[in-house]
Amino acid sequence: MTDLFVLELVRFSQRVAPFQVQVYKTSWPVEKPFGNDIDLFVQDATGQYDWYALQAKVMSHEGVFNDLKVKKAGTVEEQWHKLLLHEYLFGSQAFYLLYVGESKTNFPTAAPIWTDCRGPASIADFDLTLVKALDIMNTVSSSSPMPFSAVFPDYAEPLRSLFCCPRTPSPTAKKFSRRDILPPIYEQVYARDKSADPYRGYNHPDNFRSDGFAPIRILIDLNANAADENT
Numbered sequence: 001m002t003d004l005f006v007l008e009l010v011r012f013s014q015r016v017a018p019f020q021v022q023v024y025k026t027s028w029p030v031e032k033p034f035g036n037d038i039d040l041f042v043q044d045a046t047g048q049y050d051w052y053a054l055q056a057k058v059m060s061h062e063g064v065f066n067d068l069k070v071k072k073a074g075t076v077e078e079q080w081h082k083l084l085l086h087e088y089l090f091g092s093q094a095f096y097l098l099y100v101g102e103s104k105t106n107f108p109t110a111a112p113i114w115t116d117c118r119g120p121a122s123i124a125d126f127d128l129t130l131v132k133a134l135d136i137m138n139t140v141s142s143s144s145p146m147p148f149s150a151v152f153p154d155y156a157e158p159l160r161s162l163f164c165c166p167r168t169p170s171p172t173a174k175k176f177s178r179r180d181i182l183p184p185i186y187e188q189v190y191a192r193d194k195s196a197d198p199y200r201g202y203n204h205p206d207n208f209r210s211d212g213f214a215p216i217r218i219l220i221d222l223n224a225n226a227a228d229e230n231t
Helices: 002-015 079-090 133-139 224-229
Strands: 020-025 038-043 049-058 093-099 128-132 216-221
Touching: 002 020, 002 128, 002 216, 049 079, 079 093, 079 133, 093 133, 128 133
Parallel strands: 038 216, 049 093
Antiparallel strands: 020 216, 038 049, 093 128
16 A cells, blocks of 8 residues: 555656655554554745645445454544544644545445645546545444545545645644654665665664654655755
C-alpha cells in the first residue's frame, strides 16, 4: 500500500505538478499507538510543512472496507479516536487513505462532487481517496464493514487535495520545519548506505518515544529554495 501511494505521488508530480517527493523510513520498530501508517508532510509557500497523519485501508472485492466497523463494546479503543487524539496532541491533520483500486463491485453510481482550483475531479481521481478521520468516526456506526458509498461522494477527497490548492487547516494544526520532521532515526530510503548502520547510537529507549511517528515519512517539496531556508 505504501509503495502504491508513493508511486501515485511520483506519477502525479510528473504529470501535473513539479514537486519533489522524498521518502524516509526507519528500520527500527516504531510504536504506533495513534494508528498513523504514513506521515505525509506537504510544504507550503513559506517552506514550512503541514503534517498529514494517514491510516491506509484497502477496499475488498465486495466494495467494503473490512477494518472500518464498530468493534464490540469493551474492546480496544476505536482507531479513529486515536487518530483524532494525534491531531490534538501533535498538530497533525488525520485522514484515512482509502485504496479503491480495480475493484468496482458495489462501486457508487453517484458522480464526484469535489471541485477545487484545478476544476471538478473525475472518478479516476479517487483510486486513492482521502477521508477525514472525524468524518469516518461520524459515518461508521455498525459492526458491518463500511462500504465506499458511505463516504463517496460527500466526504471523499482526491489525493490532489493535499498539495494542489490551498486548504483550510484544522483548528489544532501546526506548522513544522524540515528539522522538526526528520529526526536521526529516519533515513532517506534511496540514499541509504548498505554498509553502514545509520541508526547507530539511536537504539536507546529515549530516542524511540512515541512522538506520533509513523514508520514511513514522505515529504512533498513544492518550493525547494524555501525548504532549504527552513532546514
